[in-house]
Amino acid sequence: MGVTGDQTSPLDRATVWRHDADGNLEAGQVPREMAGVYTRWWDSTSQATDHPLLHNPDGTSRSFSSLSTGQQVAVTLRVAANIAGSIMGALSSVQDALNVGFANLTAGRNLA
Numbered sequence: 001m002g003v004t005g006d007q008t009s010p011l012d013r014a015t016v017w018r019h020d021a022d023g024n025l026e027a028g029q030v031p032r033e034m035a036g037v038y039t040r041w042w043d044s045t046s047q048a049t050d051h052p053l054l055h056n057p058d059g060t061s062r063s064f065s066s067l068s069t070g071q072q073v074a075v076t077l078r079v080a081a082n083i084a085g086s087i088m089g090a091l092s093s094v095q096d097a098l099n100v101g102f103a104n105l106t107a108g109r110n111l112a
Contacts, residue, residue: 037093044089048082051075 053075056062064072 037097041086041090041093045086048086049079051078 053067053071054062054064064075067075
């Protein structure tokens with residue numbers, strides 16, 4: 001069993017393509033999981049440039065130029081921080097995938 005509780009063999013976990021019970025070719029676990037990671041990352045990244053100050057209380061859009069100088073600075077800094085966070089999140093998700101994949105492949109093996 002892998003460290004994530006996965007009951008399949010390490011070879012099945014690492015497979016990119018495999019056959020289902022009916023013999024049809026389907027994407028393996030790795031592409032499905034990576035697609036889910038990408039979808040969640042994209043959802044959060046697409047909201048990186050959104051800021052509450054850019055919306056009126058009724059939900060309609062508010063122009064950036066209608067904000068005070070202090071508010072404009074705050075929005076600009078927050079959006080820049082969100083974008084930097086999205087980039088770092090993308091980089092760390094690759095590392096996380098490698099860590100979990102390696103842990104699953106070596107689970108139950110004594111490497112000492």
